[in-house]
Amino acid sequence: QVQLVESGGGLVQAGGSLRLSCTTSGPTFSGYAMGWFRQAPGKEREFVATISYNGGATYYADSVKGRFYISRDNAKNTGYLQMNSLKPEDTAVYYCAASNAKRWPPRLGNEYGYWGQGTQVTVSS
Numbered sequence: 830q831v832q833l834v835e836s837g838g839g840l841v842q843a844g845g846s847l848r849l850s851c852t853t854s855g856p857t858f859s860g861y862a863m864g865w866f867r868q869a870p871g872k873e874r875e876f877v878a879t880i881s882y883n884g885g886a887t888y889y890a891d892s893v894k895g896r897f898y899i900s901r902d903n904a905k906n907t908g909y910l911q912m913n914s915l916k917p918e919d920t921a922v923y924y925c926a927a928s929n930a931k932r933w934p935p936r937l938g939n940e941y942g943y944w945g946q947g948t949q950v951t952v953s954s
Contacts, residue, residue, distance in 0.1 A: 838948030851908040851925030859903040867921035888934035922947040
C-alpha cells in the first residue's frame with residue numbers, strides 16, 4: 830500500500846517557478862514508477878511526466894518538455910516536479926501517482942494504482 834501527499838502548489842506569475850513534492854508512506858515506494866498528472870477546470874486529466882522506480886529513466890509530455898523536471902529520492906520516499914517558465918495554461922490541480930505497470934513509460938491514468946489528493950497550481954499572466 831502506497832499513500833501519497835502532494836505539496837508545494839500555489840500562485841505564481843508567468844515565467845516563474847514552483848517545485849512540487851510528493852511524499853509517500855509505505856515500504857515499497859522504490860518499487861513503483863512515479864508520475865505527475867494535472868487537471869484544469871473543465872478539462873480531462875492529462876499526463877505530465879513520469880520517472881522510473883530507480884530514477885534512471887524519465888518521460889515528459891510535449892507540453893512541458895524542457896520546462897519541467899521530474900526527480901525522486903527513494904531514501905526520503907519523496908518525488909519532485911520542478912516547474913520552470915510557467916505559463917497560464919499550466920494552471921491546474923497537479924496529482925502525483927504511483928505505478929507498477931510493466932509498460933514504459935506509463936502515461937495512462939489507469940496504469941497508476943495509487944494517487945495523491947492533488948495540489949493547486951495557479952499561474953497568473
